Amino acid sequence: MKSLTTASGRNLAKAVRDISRRRGVQAAADELARRERALGLRRPTLAVYDHAFQFIGGAQKYGLTLTSALQDLFDVTILTNRDIGQREFREWYGLDLSSCAIKVIPLPVFEERKVVHLDPSFVTRGIENPFHRISRESGCYDVFVNNSMNEMVYPLARESVLICHFPERRPKSYFYADRYTRVVCNSRYTAEWIEKKWKFRPYRLLYPPVDMETGEITAPKKKIILSVARFEPEGFKRQREMIAAFLKLRRGRLDIAGEWKFVLVGGSNPGNAYLDGLHDLADSAPAGSVELKVNISAVELMSLYREASVFWHMCGLKQEDPGETEHFGMTVVEAMQNEVVPIVFDGGGLPEIVDHGVNGFRVRSTAELLTRTLALIRDPAARESFGRAAREKSRIFARPQFEATVRTIFGEILESLRSPKSPDRA
């Protein structure tokens, strides 16, 4: 037995050194790792990277929910560029990631500049790619998952997945999206733009997990129109236009809309001039008719979802750049999970969520928004039936569905890891 293992050890060393000579060190390391796994000496390893894990965000929740679903299949490492811990992930997203390791890899270029956001768009051909540090690290795992909106990380792992939330950049300096073995996208809209901008088809669609269902709605709904969206300083979410439209509706049809209230919820950083402007606009409205709620707790948000009747979401209005339209629309699904009838902009990923005239409405202008709202305000029975239909539709975006698709995708990846043949790139 001893001589057998000695012989296989010698053969292995010869094979690995041969690969290293012919195809490089990384290929040799991959082959060694494959044999190790085949012998059952260790579990497969997986790293999930996001340069923005230190911020609360929908994309980060997506990446970490995916990570959480993979803990029993892989030895998982979470890669970040800034200090962050398990506690934050539990508080922000209710996720238990205690079996994952966290590795912080600082990027000196950004640290020297003392910037809050590690903005990849600042990296051009003229400077050395700071994300090469992450690329090097990616080679230390069997599977590397890049959850960033950042395709400047070159994947060295044998199996690699780029989670694309939207293809912001066109192929230019340090573009490596097509070097990943699989590209997963968050909506058909994103998939369409990957094909248009990057000229290849993504591997699989994985809708974001939405879990804001607060249980059976028994109390009667209130006369509240709700909007939940970040108060972006650029005004992409179109809160100003929605407040102006609501005030016009109130002025024009006080007899019907006079008892209705418009509540806008969202997160914001301090010193947001756009938000200041919204406050001024809300102050000019009759008392209590427009309310702005900034950085509220999840509990307060849940209670608003339960109370509201109609949901407005107009991100994409007056916008011709595809990146500034809603790529999916998680808050719309959250509203639908709580039987709030959605009236949304007919663009981006929103048509995948709202079926016009079935479980809500899609509109192309504020005039259409007012038409649909007036019809719903006048008809409580319609609000109720559309609300129920909305809840039904929202189920396809729930967390169990997300986790099941994640397991299918990564089951295929595990299968591919067993093969001696290296996978093709995207």
Place this chain on the structure above:
Amino acid sequence: MNELETEIQRLKEELDRKREEITDLKKLAGRDIDRAFEAPLEEFSDKELDDYLRDGLSAVNTLADARPDLRAITSSRKTLGRPVLFLKRVLLETTFSQLDVFLDRQIGFNKQMVTLIRILRGRLADRMKALEEKAAGLEEDTVLLRSRLDDLGARLK
């Protein structure tokens, strides 16, 4: 740990060491990783075109500073080196002084053109935005008036 496992461990350490020694990512990947891409301008959104123009202007500025440094010219010839260098410099300086006049004017013109296009685009976009807002306001008024009219009609029936 049996001998095979020990050998695997040893190989891993050897490969890790080699990996550490390689500084060039291209070499680590075992292939070329960077490529040149064309910019399909006809597919660009307005925002992308704006960014492209901004980058264009900064490229023109970079070009202005990218003239060769004549002091950096050297010669490997021991005895003939100095006169060869002298002749090279005289020749290049004469040529470049003629070219500089032309280049300065061309760079100035390019800068002006890029700035002009940016300003024109900005003005057009502002006008379009104002018109769209006016149209949207009128559409909203029409919706509200029509709903009043419908209610009045229903009451009269």
